[in-house]
Amino acid sequence: MSWTDERVELLKKMWSEGQSASQIAKELGGVTRNAVIGKVHRLGLSNRAGGGGSSKADAKPKAEAKPKAKAQPKQPAAAPQPKTEPAVKPVPASASPARKQIIPAGQPLPPQPSANEISPEALAKVNEVEKKAKKISLMELTERTCKWPVGDPATEDFWFCGLPTQTGKPYCEAHVGVAFQPMSSRRDRRR
DNA sequence: CCCTGATTCGC
DNA sequence: GCGAATCAGG
Numbered sequence: 037m038s039w040t041d042e043r044v045e046l047l048k049k050m051w052s053e054g055q056s057a058s059q060i061a062k063e064l065g066g067v068t069r070n071a072v073i074g075k076v077h078r079l080g081l082s083n084r085a086g087g088g089g090s091s092k093a094d095a096k097p098k099a100e101a102k103p104k105a106k107a108q109p110k111q112p113a114a115a116p117q118p119k120t121e122p123a124v125k126p127v128p129a130s131a132s133p134a135r136k137q138i139i140p141a142g143q144p145l146p147p148q149p150s151a152n153e154i155s156p157e158a159l160a161k162v163n164e165v166e167k168k169a170k171k172i173s174l175m176e177l178t179e180r181t182c183k184w185p186v187g188d189p190a191t192e193d194f195w196f197c198g199l200p201t202q203t204g205k206p207y208c209e210a211h212v213g214v215a216f217q218p219m220s221s222r223r224d225r226r227r
Numbered sequence: 228c229c230c231t232g233a234t235t236c237g238c
Numbered sequence: 239g240c241g242a243a244t245c246a247g248g
Contacts, residue, residue: 039240056231071241073232078239082233178230200229 037066039075051076165210170198182208184215 037043043064050060057076058069076082166186172195177183182197183206199208207215 058230068241069232070243074234074239074241077233176230180229 037064044075044079047072047075048079048081051081159214161210162214165197165199165208168199169195171195172198182206182211184208184211 039047046064047060050063051057051072055063056069057072061067061069061072064072169186170181171186172181174196176198177196180201182199182201184197185194186197187194197208197211199210201207202209202212205212205215
């Protein structure tokens, strides 16, 4: 693969949006995150600034022959308001029966199709898992962390499972169980 | 261990 | 110019 105009453009776009190098690499395909980072640097946009046309900001103070000169300008640059949703969209039914039934002022909570007729076992398992869940935040989600949301997004009582995913799947074993229903038992529940 | 970006350097 | 290897840190 080579850096065509389009690919570079996407790279720039994603990078400026705060996407990680690995994500960009996967999106582009055919390149590793190292390639992406290398390109980013060559393009001279290592700093996710963008904005101000001519901002001569940093001037590498030093650059020894080959010491461990590290510069970690870890700036809280990340955008506070995500423009585009990351790779998170699962909004399965909260299997927590003991969930508070608070109904905030008109909030998108309704989509809770009630605890379907999911395997009682799986349900129990999930409730168990919720106790061991790592309770990670949105930003901590990766390709290998269970993205099962728990709780009410409009409350402090909200987090993602975060346990190791079942290779390939977006959820951990327990959540995969309730996330992907064979659509059998819930068949023709005409009512 | 998982991940992140940064840098070096042979190609 | 490219990117794997390596490094440094969370």
